[in-house]
Amino acid sequence: MQESETGTRQGPSQYLKMESSGKKYVRHGDLVLQGLTKKFGSFNAVDSINLTVRNGEFLTLLGPSGSGKTTLLMMIAGFVDPTAGQIILDGSDISNLPPEKRNFGIVFQGYALFPHMTVEENIAYPLEVRHQSRSMISERVKEMLDLVQLHGLGSRYPRQLSGGQQQRVALARSLAFGPRILLLDEPLGALDRKLRVEVQNELKDLHSRTGTTFIYVTHDQDEALSMSDRIAIMDRGQIVQLDGPTALYENPVSVFAANFLGKSNFVRTTIMDIDKTGMQFRTGDFLIRQKIRQSGLAIGNKATLAIRPEKIRILDPSKSEKFNNSTNAVIRRISYFGNVLEIELVAPSIGEITASVPAWQFQGSHSPGQSVTLCWDEDAAVIVRDDDAVGET
Amino acid sequence: MTSTALRRFNPYWMLVLPVTAAVALLYIAPIINILFLSVTDPQPGLGNYQKLVESDTLIRLIWTTIRVCLITTFFAVSLGYLVAYTMMHALEGQRRWMLSILMISFWISVLVRTFSWLMLLGRTGLVNETLISVGVISDPIAFVRNEVGVLIGMVDYMIPYAVLPLLANMRGIDPRIMSASRSLGASNLQTFVRVYLPLTKPGVIAASLLVFISSLGFYITPAILGGGKVLMIAEYISVQLLVTVRWGTAAMLASIMLISVLLLMYILNRFMKLGTIFGGDVR
Ligand SMILES: Nc1ncnc2c1ncn2[C@@H]1O[C@H](COP(=O)(O)OP(=O)(O)OP(=O)(O)O)[C@@H](O)[C@H]1O
Ligand SMILES: [Mg+2]
Numbered sequence: 001m002q003e004s005e006t007g008t009r010q011g012p013s014q015y016l017k018m019e020s021s022g023k024k025y026v027r028h029g030d031l032v033l034q035g036l037t038k039k040f041g042s043f044n045a046v047d048s049i050n051l052t053v054r055n056g057e058f059l060t061l062l063g064p065s066g067s068g069k070t071t072l073l074m075m076i077a078g079f080v081d082p083t084a085g086q087i088i089l090d091g092s093d094i095s096n097l098p099p100e101k102r103n104f105g106i107v108f109q110g111y112a113l114f115p116h117m118t119v120e121e122n123i124a125y126p127l128e129v130r131h132q133s134r135s136m137i138s139e140r141v142k143e144m145l146d147l148v149q150l151h152g153l154g155s156r157y158p159r160q161l162s163g164g165q166q167q168r169v170a171l172a173r174s175l176a177f178g179p180r181i182l183l184l185d186e187p188l189g190a191l192d193r194k195l196r197v198e199v200q201n202e203l204k205d206l207h208s209r210t211g212t213t214f215i216y217v218t219h220d221q222d223e224a225l226s227m228s229d230r231i232a233i234m235d236r237g238q239i240v241q242l243d244g245p246t247a248l249y250e251n252p253v254s255v256f257a258a259n260f261l262g263k264s265n266f267v268r269t270t271i272m273d274i275d276k277t278g279m280q281f282r283t284g285d286f287l288i289r290q291k292i293r294q295s296g297l298a299i300g301n302k303a304t305l306a307i308r309p310e311k312i313r314i315l316d317p318s319k320s321e322k323f324n325n326s327t328n329a330v331i332r333r334i335s336y337f338g339n340v341l342e343i344e345l346v347a348p349s350i351g352e353i354t355a356s357v358p359a360w361q362f363q364g365s366h367s368p369g370q371s372v373t374l375c376w377d378e379d380a381a382v383i384v385r386d387d388d389a390v391g392e393t
Numbered sequence: 394m395t396s397t398a399l400r401r402f403n404p405y406w407m408l409v410l411p412v413t414a415a416v417a418l419l420y421i422a423p424i425i426n427i428l429f430l431s432v433t434d435p436q437p438g439l440g441n442y443q444k445l446v447e448s449d450t451l452i453r454l455i456w457t458t459i460r461v462c463l464i465t466t467f468f469a470v471s472l473g474y475l476v477a478y479t480m481m482h483a484l485e486g487q488r489r490w491m492l493s494i495l496m497i498s499f500w501i502s503v504l505v506r507t508f509s510w511l512m513l514l515g516r517t518g519l520v521n522e523t524l525i526s527v528g529v530i531s532d533p534i535a536f537v538r539n540e541v542g543v544l545i546g547m548v549d550y551m552i553p554y555a556v557l558p559l560l561a562n563m564r565g566i567d568p569r570i571m572s573a574s575r576s577l578g579a580s581n582l583q584t585f586v587r588v589y590l591p592l593t594k595p596g597v598i599a600a601s602l603l604v605f606i607s608s609l610g611f612y613i614t615p616a617i618l619g620g621g622k623v624l625m626i627a628e629y630i631s632v633q634l635l636v637t638v639r640w641g642t643a644a645m646l647a648s649i650m651l652i653s654v655l656l657l658m659y660i661l662n663r664f665m666k667l668g669t670i671f672g673g674d675v676r
Contacts, residue, residue, distance in 0.1 A: 021417050078576075079575075099572070099576050102576075106572070106576040108572065108573060110569060112567060112569040113570075114574070115570075116592060118458050124528060126578050127578070129577065129578050129579040308495060326664070
């Protein structure tokens with residue numbers, strides 16, 4: 001489950017730069033997208049994307065509806081012609097190759113199984129169109145049925161299977177011919193929550209067993225976080241941030257990224273002081289101290305801090321000793337989510353803040369209207385780009 | 394018992410009662426009358442039906458009818474498939490245009506269309522005149538006043554009837570299935586033969602039965618474009634009724650047609666729910 005991070009504290013923005021200029025990092029089997037663009041009329045559905053998908057990795061494209069995920073995936077698959085840019089695999093540009101020549105498996109949303117063929121016939125199809133021998137085909141079909149644990153269902157028709165089973169047939173079919181890359185477009189969208197988690201684990205397992213590169217599209221952040229080696233967050237046809245799940249969650253580069261992957265509080269501040277160990281920020285009369293070291297910022301600059309709700313601590317004002325970054329607040333609302341409580345607070349110094357605390361610890365001990373002290377640690381906040389106020393910094 | 398029956402009774406059925414009664418009186422009663430006539434006129438018994446195996450004229454008549462209808466079905470459905478396929482893969486705007494043209498051809502009377510073919514394809518029609526003046530042929534080609542003429546007229550008329558059920562069928566097919574086939578390594582042709590064609594089979598069957606059934610009753614087209622040489626069942630019935638006044642034979646032929654059509658409808662209904670032929674989902 002551990003993601004392969006590259007240089008733990010490497011800033012995400014630096015990472016992107018490495019991607020775009022990084023020819024020297026390309027290895028055999030890596031898929032390189034260069035300036036890939038798709039326009040519908042004058043609208044850029046995919047806007048000049050540079051991305052290197054490493055051989056064997058599980059890469060997730062995560063983004064809101066309409067951000068261009070499917071369009072990007074279909075360009076890689078060969079069903080959508082790029083307006084500009086290149087798709088390079090092993091040194092050659094494949095952007096003009098028809099889909100059937102690319103040897104990429106695709107799992108479509110809704111599975112797109114052949115309704116007139118049995119499970120076995122579905123799985124055998126890619127082998128038959130490649131004119132494999134009959135014995136080889138039947139052996140391979142058995143192997144695939146084992147892989148996705150569908151033995152005994154081979155002679156059923158897709159409509160006689162449950163959603164999860166159809167899903168696995170679609171996987172088996174697209175893996176049967178040993179694709180170079182497997183593209184998955186929201187493959188779990190039609191499954192219920194419980195089954196989703198189950199199939200997620202199976203997918204992850206399948207990925208490590210086959211060693212095939214997976215490019216996975218979703219707009220479910222939990223799915224992205226739990227499965228991926230790396231996640232590319234997309235917005236309006238562009239990749240906003242690309243990194244491993246932990247790095248992405250801990251170091252979002254922008255308000256959008258912080259909000260799309262998880263929730264976040266934002267505090268808009270001015271930098272008051274920069275020293276060797278960190279920075280001091282001010283919002284209103286409230287001073288915030290963080291152990292942040294980031295180049296390119298100077299005293300007097302504006303900075304937006306992002307603080308995850310689970311990093312906000314709530315203390316009893318009577319008992320609290322003096323913590324750094326602590327301020328008075330009043331509880332406005334408490335929402336119960338089973339495992340956590342989400343507490344909405346209003347702090348006179350910084351405005352609205354949401355804290356997320358373990359439910360077992362806080363259940364019943366707090367109520368709306370109560371005055372508390374909130375605080376966060378000196379390594380809790382990160383500076384993010386404020387998408388709403390472009391050009392302010 | 395009666396109380397549950399009463400509770401089940403939906404009072405809104407009363408609203409359609411007058412229409413139902415009218416249909417029964419004006420439509421079903423005459424049909425029963427015809428069935429009745431076919432076994433009573435000129436004398437009671439199956440004498441009329443016996444003619445089916447005895448009379449060469451009748452055997453030839455039925456064979457001609459079936460042959461013409463089968464050939465019509467084959468060409469109308471094949472061409473209709475091409476049209477429907479093209480419409481499915483055309484751009485949205487183009488598709489609307491094509492559908493309008495299709496619907497307009499529905500509304501033009503069969504008489505007008507038949508005479509148009511006569512004017513186009515007759516001995517002194519546009520096509521022959523042009524070919525002669527260009528010098529491709531010296532004598533006019535006999536396009537009409539024979540079976541070929543009848544077939545041209547009927548196929549032309551039946552194409553829209555083939556297109557609509559095919560379109561309904563093709564609309565119900567998820568285009569991602571074809572994309573999946575391509576991504577699995579199948580060429581366009583392989584995808585068409587192994588995936589698209591089998592998936593459109595219900596549409597083809599529905600279109601074929603619909604065209605065949607409709608062709609059975611063709612009257613004006615064979616009469617005009619056949620030039621008296623192609624006698625089909627509908628025209629023969631009319632002759633029996635109006636000229637030779639043998640109502641028993643006419644009633645027998647009508648009954649045979651009716652029964653065949655009902656049988657075909659039954660088969661059609663098994664392949665495709667009748668209601669879905671003119672739109673809606675396939676399943
Ligand atoms: N064929 C097309 N013609 C015109 N615009 C299109 C076409 N296909 C996609 N678009 C537009 O391109 C944008 C990106 O679409 P895309 O399907 O890639 O989004 P997505 O990220 O997959 O969204 P979702 O999560 O809803 O599937 C959308 O605004 C969409 O309206
Ligand atoms: Mg999509």
